[in-house]
Amino acid sequence: MDLSLNETQLLIKEMTSDFVRNDCDKDTLLDLDLLPAPMTDDLWRKIAELGWMGMMIPEEYGGTGNSYTDVAVLYEELGRGPVPGPMFASGVLSASIILEAGTASQKKDWLPELATGTRVFVTAITEAQYGWTERHVQMIAVAKGSDYNLSGVKLFVQDAANATDLLVAARVDGEVALFRIDAKASGVSIRPLDGFISGTTEIIFDNVAVSGADRLNDGWDAFERAAQPAIPILCAYKAGACGAIFDLSVEYSRERQQFGQPIGRFQRVQDHIIHIVNYLDSARWTTYEALWKLDAGMDAASCVHTAKVVSSDSYLRACDFGHEVHAGIGVVREYGLTLHTKMSRTLFHHLGAPTHHRKALERALNLIPA
Amino acid sequence: MDFASEDNEEQAAFRKVVREWMQTKIPNGMEHTIDTGDLTLEQYQLRRELGRRLGAQGWLYPTMPKKYGGGELPVENVVILHEEIGRVGFSIPPYYDAGGRMAAPTILVWGSEEHKDRFLPPICKGLVRTWQLLTEPGAGSDLAGVKTTARRDGNDYVLNGQKVYVGSSHGADFSWTVVVTDPDAKRHENLSWFMIPMDLPGITVTPLDLLTAGGEGGTGSGVKNTVFFDDVRVPAENLVGGENNGWKVATTHLEVEHGGAGRFGDRAIINEFIEFCKESHNGHAIVDSQESREKIVDLYIESQVTRLFAMRNYWMAYTDQPRSYEGSQYSLRRKLSGLDISEKMFDIVGPYALIKDEKWAPLKNALELFQREGITALHPGATTDIQRVIMARRIGIGRREVEKAGKIR
Numbered sequence: 001m002d003l004s005l006n007e008t009q010l011l012i013k014e015m016t017s018d019f020v021r022n023d024c025d026k027d028t029l030l031d032l033d034l035l036p037a038p039m040t041d042d043l044w045r046k047i048a049e050l051g052w053m054g055m056m057i058p059e060e061y062g063g064t065g066n067s068y069t070d071v072a073v074l075y076e077e078l079g080r081g082p083v084p085g086p087m088f089a090s091g092v093l094s095a096s097i098i099l100e101a102g103t104a105s106q107k108k109d110w111l112p113e114l115a116t117g118t119r120v121f122v123t124a125i126t127e128a129q130y131g132w133t134e135r136h137v138q139m140i141a142v143a144k145g146s147d148y149n150l151s152g153v154k155l156f157v158q159d160a161a162n163a164t165d166l167l168v169a170a171r172v173d174g175e176v177a178l179f180r181i182d183a184k185a186s187g188v189s190i191r192p193l194d195g196f197i198s199g200t201t202e203i204i205f206d207n208v209a210v211s212g213a214d215r216l217n218d219g220w221d222a223f224e225r226a227a228q229p230a231i232p233i234l235c236a237y238k239a240g241a242c243g244a245i246f247d248l249s250v251e252y253s254r255e256r257q258q259f260g261q262p263i264g265r266f267q268r269v270q271d272h273i274i275h276i277v278n279y280l281d282s283a284r285w286t287t288y289e290a291l292w293k294l295d296a297g298m299d300a301a302s303c304v305h306t307a308k309v310v311s312s313d314s315y316l317r318a319c320d321f322g323h324e325v326h327a328g329i330g331v332v333r334e335y336g337l338t339l340h341t342k343m344s345r346t347l348f349h350h351l352g353a354p355t356h357h358r359k360a361l362e363r364a365l366n367l368i369p370a
Numbered sequence: 371m372d373f374a375s376e377d378n379e380e381q382a383a384f385r386k387v388v389r390e391w392m393q394t395k396i397p398n399g400m401e402h403t404i405d406t407g408d409l410t411l412e413q414y415q416l417r418r419e420l421g422r423r424l425g426a427q428g429w430l431y432p433t434m435p436k437k438y439g440g441g442e443l444p445v446e447n448v449v450i451l452h453e454e455i456g457r458v459g460f461s462i463p464p465y466y467d468a469g470g471r472m473a474a475p476t477i478l479v480w481g482s483e484e485h486k487d488r489f490l491p492p493i494c495k496g497l498v499r500t501w502q503l504l505t506e507p508g509a510g511s512d513l514a515g516v517k518t519t520a521r522r523d524g525n526d527y528v529l530n531g532q533k534v535y536v537g538s539s540h541g542a543d544f545s546w547t548v549v550v551t552d553p554d555a556k557r558h559e560n561l562s563w564f565m566i567p568m569d570l571p572g573i574t575v576t577p578l579d580l581l582t583a584g585g586e587g588g589t590g591s592g593v594k595n596t597v598f599f600d601d602v603r604v605p606a607e608n609l610v611g612g613e614n615n616g617w618k619v620a621t622t623h624l625e626v627e628h629g630g631a632g633r634f635g636d637r638a639i640i641n642e643f644i645e646f647c648k649e650s651h652n653g654h655a656i657v658d659s660q661e662s663r664e665k666i667v668d669l670y671i672e673s674q675v676t677r678l679f680a681m682r683n684y685w686m687a688y689t690d691q692p693r694s695y696e697g698s699q700y701s702l703r704r705k706l707s708g709l710d711i712s713e714k715m716f717d718i719v720g721p722y723a724l725i726k727d728e729k730w731a732p733l734k735n736a737l738e739l740f741q742r743e744g745i746t747a748l749h750p751g752a753t754t755d756i757q758r759v760i761m762a763r764r765i766g767i768g769r770r771e772v773e774k775a776g777k778i779r
């Protein structure tokens with residue numbers, strides 16, 4: 001039993017923490033937040049050079065083949081920003097899907113360039129009837145000889161505005177299949193969605209021709225298997241974010257004076273911050289237990305679902321309590337807290353909201369007969 | 371990270387030894403008493419016998435140093451011990467004993483060599499059972515406000531006063547007690563700790579009639595008592611940690627009591643309850659209902675977070691990690707989630723959760739006990755409010771100077 005980070009993980013943590021401090025300070029994050037696609041070429045080049053996009057990918061495909069826990073340590077630190085961008089979409093979710101569902105030649109063709117950050121893969125699953133179960137995939141791919149033709153709308157796709165390649169779920173003869181499509185292909189239009197949301201897009205496919213060589217080997221089951229490790233890595237991002245909100249709130253409780261004393265001297269204010277640290281640690285430990293099980297090759301289903309329920313709730317609620325502590329200054333854009341508030345909402349439903357994973361837990365705990 | 375690794379060769383061998391030991395050394399006739407309020411003297415004595423047998427192996431307090439009768443085991447082996455005794459339905463220690471859980475770590479930090487040699491081996495070997503005596507009618511959350519006095523007289527101290535919510539059924543050999551040794555000194559500079567033999571003249575024990583005696587301290591205690599001291603003469607060499615130094619000594623005791631040392635394993639009742647809900651009764655299972663399934667999932671998630679906080683604290687304590695607010699965080703969580711889980715169970719099974727009844731009660735009355743325990747467990751060791759106060763000080767909310775966690779090793 002050892003709940004500490006190993007040496008590799010401590011190095012990853014330190015390196016990422018330096019990056020967030022030096023290259024993604026608050027002003028940079030506030031600027032990124034104004035972009036329809038919150039990433040710049042310059043920042044992406046730095047991220048690519050650090051090798052982060054290849055961490056999930058085995059060495060034979062140009063990656064570094066790190067453990068899931070290693071990767072999660074990176075995302076925990078990025079969550080502290082919160083650093084936006086397609087890192088998770090490409091380096092974790094899409095990489096995991098290609099590894100699970102891709103053919104040998106697809107892996108060889110796609111993964112090395114994904115690993116170097118030359119190509120950015122984004123996975124598009126959800127549609128207007130929003131949800132993360134198989135039945136929510138309704139888009140149809142029409143077979144034309146050995147090729148396909150896709151039309152339809154993917155909605156609430158995270159970080160697609162920076163994509164070079166899309167992995168798209170669509171039905172062939174009723175079964176969900178996965179396709180790679182050039183983000184710039186004729187008939188594909190990607191539109192960032194504005195509002196209390198970050199980096200989320202609508203993608204319209206209008207009679208898009210897809211080569212049969214770009215259909216992945218497997219369909220929905222492979223997506224679900226690929227999502228298993230991706231989910232707790234996303235949870236780690238949320239846990240890191242909770243940590244940043246906690247630090248911000250503690251510091252504010254010391255600085256801000258009202259009634260002649262720091263507001264943190266009032267037990268009502270203390271209680272808000274205690275809620276935040278409880279959310280932080282709940283998210284963090286459920287997440288790392290799930291990652292440990294995955295790395296050890298154990299059945300991690302109930303841990304993965306638990307982590308997603310807890311971390312989605314935790315990030316949202318940690319922000320809420322952060323706002324209770326900060327009052328007026330908390331909603332001033334340049335203070336920075338709302339970057340988290342927006343991100344906590346944006347990621348709440350991503351890869352399944354708590355309701356979705358509670359339902360999945362009913363199955364994982366065998367409460368529903370198989 | 372490694373949350374409960376697969377055994378390596380050495381650990382697998384240790385597990386085998388422990389498992390075989392449990393098969394032969396658990397006394398015949400030892401029963402699983404659900405409500406320790408029902409623990410008979412005979413059953414208690416069987417548990418003490420098991421305690422002595424564990425103690426002879428160094429397994430009763432396996433993290434304590436060998437020279438004082440502990441096992442000095444690495445944390446992995448301690449986990450194995452807890453798991454293996456849990457598998458046969460008991461726990462370590464197998465009876466209520468504040469001696470090994472709280473007094474022993476405190477004496478280890480604050481006692482003289484002579485104190486350690488005299489007090490620790492009997493505790494670690496299971497030869498004595500010890501109660502803790504802290505709370506008084508006028509001093510609950512405000513422990514520093516205790517009024518029981520110990521006045522120096524020759525080679526003795528003479529104790530007078532009253533302690534409440536003390537101990538268990540079936541008595542104790544020693545009481546680990548905090549009292550006022552200088553009534554004129556400032557608050558926090560007037561207290562001392564004593565290890566007091568319970569057979570001294572002038573000690574009277576009267577049982578209290580409570581909702582339950584169950585608390586946070588591990589094995590349920592059966593009952594709680596009021597203890598009166600009337601001119602009790604205690605030898606001066608039983609004062610531990612220095613005269614009027616008791617508040618510092620208390621930081622260790624309270625750190626353990628506030629959850630700083632963590633614990634292992636789930637509440638057994640969670641899994642038993644989930645299995646019960648899956649069983650068919652008169653052609654109907656509780657899990658057939660969507661509403662019940664949702665509540666079961668919620669209570670499962672609650673229990674997982676609490677289990678992980680406990681495990682984290684155990685690991686932190688026994689690998690000497692720097693600790694801050696975690697003890698109180700776990701205790702707060704355990705209290706609140708315990709009550710919440712008990713109420714979800716009540717909601718799911720209805721009034722069946724309220725009865726002790728051979729004919730109708732589910733899980734051999736365990737649910738009824740848990741309904742009462744959820745409430746009783748809110749106060750022992752510190753109320754939820756006090757736990758929040760401690761967390762705020764340790765985190766440094768509203769202040770830059772951060773309170774340090776009590777030393778527990």
